[in-house]
Amino acid sequence: xxxxxxxxxxxxxxxxxxxxxxxxxxxxxxxxxxxxxxxxxxxxxxxxxxxxxxxxxxxxxxxxxxxxxxxxxxxxxxxxxxxxxxxxxxxxxxxxxxxxxxxxxxxxxxxxxxxxxxxxxxxxxxxxxxxxxxxxxxxxxxxxxxxxxxxxxxxxxxxxxxxxxxxxxxxxxxxxxxxxxxxxxxxxxxxxxxxxxxxxxxxxxxxxxxxxxxxxxxxxxxxxxxxxxxxxxxxxxxxxxxxxxxxxxxxxxxxxxxxxxxxxxxxxxxxxxxxxxxxxxxxxxxxxxxxxxxxxxxxxxxxxxxxxxxxxxxxxxxxxxxxxxxxxxxxxxxxxxxxxxxxxxxxxxxxxxxxxxxxxxxxxxxxxxxxxxxxxxxxxxxxxxxxxxxxxxxxxxxxxxxxxxxxxxxxxxxxxxxxxxxxxxxxxxxxxxxxxxxxxxxxxxxxxxxxxxxxxxxxxxxxxxxxx
Numbered sequence: 001x002x003x004x005x006x007x008x009x010x011x012x013x014x015x016x017x018x019x020x021x022x023x024x025x026x027x028x029x030x031x032x033x034x035x036x037x038x039x040x041x042x043x044x045x046x047x048x049x050x051x052x053x054x055x056x057x058x059x060x061x062x063x064x065x066x067x068x069x070x071x072x073x074x075x076x077x078x079x080x081x082x083x084x085x086x087x088x089x090x091x092x093x094x095x096x097x098x099x100x101x102x103x104x105x106x107x108x109x110x111x112x113x114x115x116x117x118x119x120x121x122x123x124x125x126x127x128x129x130x131x132x133x134x135x136x137x138x139x140x141x142x143x144x145x146x147x148x149x150x151x152x153x154x155x156x157x158x159x160x161x162x163x164x165x166x167x168x169x170x171x172x173x174x175x176x177x178x179x180x181x182x183x184x185x186x187x188x189x190x191x192x193x194x195x196x197x198x199x200x201x202x203x204x205x206x207x208x209x210x211x212x213x214x215x216x217x218x219x220x221x222x223x224x225x226x227x228x229x230x231x232x233x234x235x236x237x238x239x240x241x242x243x244x245x246x247x248x249x250x251x252x253x254x255x256x257x258x259x260x261x262x263x264x265x266x267x268x269x270x271x272x273x274x275x276x277x278x279x280x281x282x283x284x285x286x287x288x289x290x291x292x293x294x295x296x297x298x299x300x301x302x303x304x305x306x307x308x309x310x311x312x313x314x315x316x317x318x319x320x321x322x323x324x325x326x327x328x329x330x331x332x333x334x335x336x337x338x339x340x341x342x343x344x345x346x347x348x349x350x351x352x353x354x355x356x357x358x359x360x361x362x363x364x365x366x367x368x369x370x371x372x373x374x375x376x377x378x379x380x381x382x383x384x385x386x387x388x389x390x391x392x393x394x395x396x397x398x399x400x401x402x403x404x405x406x407x408x409x410x411x412x413x414x415x416x417x418x419x420x421x422x423x424x425x426x427x428x429x430x431x432x433x434x435x436x437x438x439x440x441x442x443x444x445x446x447x448x449x450x451x452x453x454x455x456x457x458x459x460x461x462x463x464x465x466x467x468x
Contacts, residue, residue, distance in 0.1 A: 178325025
């Protein structure tokens with residue numbers, strides 16, 4: 001009798017807990033949907049795209065946690081340095097070759113965009129399942145990780161190219177991109193914490209299997225996007241640029257209309273991509289430089305605490321950048337880019353002078369924050385300046401530059417970390433950023449002066465002579 005009573009009470013408590021959990025889940029879902037659907041985003045379908053980005057970022061977080069556990073933290077510093085260099089080269093070299101095909105291929109497919117998004121998520125889920133079976137074999141693990149990376153970038157290109165189709169009138173492009181990235185960062189942080197728990201309990205293979213489930217759930221969400229995502233504009237816009245920019249060449253039959261380089265996107269877009277490339281390289285440099293430096297240089301704490309502080313600074317910098325961008329009403333994204341490009345070398349130089357764990361966290365925070373804000377500004381410029389029929393090609397160029405710059409900065413950071421001198425490493429970064437700032441400002445000034453000289457002089461109407 002006592003046993004049956006205990007079982008009855010246990011079952012009742014379990015049912016109550018399940019009801020409370022379901023109620024909390026529904027409440028959280030309603031809150032997230034209310035946040036993502038604010039300012040008309042829920043009516044146009046932008047809210048669904050934002051939630052889809054959060055789900056995609058959560059799946060990516062599971063992959064990152066699994067790879068970090070197998071490539072970086074389970075080996076010595078010297079072995080980890082070699083593995084990280086190999087991983088960076090694997091992710092950069094083939095991607096630089098394949099990426100130019102992604103944007104042009106997507107430009108040819110103006111309809112069916114939500115099925116493309118769903119396809120990239122399905123493929124990433126299947127690759128996660130394959131990586132789970134080969135988690136102890138770098139020969140098969142790294143190519144699969146490269147495939148996930150390429151599909152992630154392809155997803156980003158499609159998502160960025162369709163975002164203007166879902167933009168409500170109440171939101172600027174900078175704010176819409178920031179809201180999407182902010183929700184994605186929050187989702188990624190929560191997913192990373194869950195993935196870390198799964199890794200501790202069950203290992204990296206089960207982290208990848210859980211990531212597969214997340215990707216498949218995100219695929220279902222992609223299929224719920226509104227039909228306007230799959231419909232190109234009623235009257236395709238020409239290859240245009242506002243006043244003061246050089247428009248793209250009109251496509252001609254028989255020419256390589258889809259081979260777009262940095263010189264053919266116009267000076268405004270090229271300037272945005274250049275600023276973003278500099279800050280993306282700085283972000284990759286600081287992350288890998290500090291990741292290895294903190295394992296040999298101690299600040300009165302263990303290396304695990306120092307690395308956790310580094311991870312917290314990176315996550316906080318990304319979240320703060322998206323929070324700032326989501327409330328911005330600025331329609332001059334160039335101002336945002338040059339503001340963060342000015343802040344970055346100042347922070348790096350100050351941290352080199354006042355070197356310590358707090359300075360390391362400040363630089364890591366500033367690097368990812370500045371790079372994220374520059375990326376938001378660049379995306380809004382591309383979405384505004386480039387016509388819909390060439391936007392995917394422009395984003396393909398952008399993502400290629402981002403990846404190559406991030407990897408190149410990371411490789412240089414790994415190399416400089418062998419010096420074991422944090423102040424020297426930060427001084428090198430500050431000098432590079434200062435030189436880039438001077439060069440970009442000088443180039444912008446020359447362009448503005450040339451444009452002013454090219455304007456025809458104003459003609460003043462002749463004065464009427466007085467009669468008599």
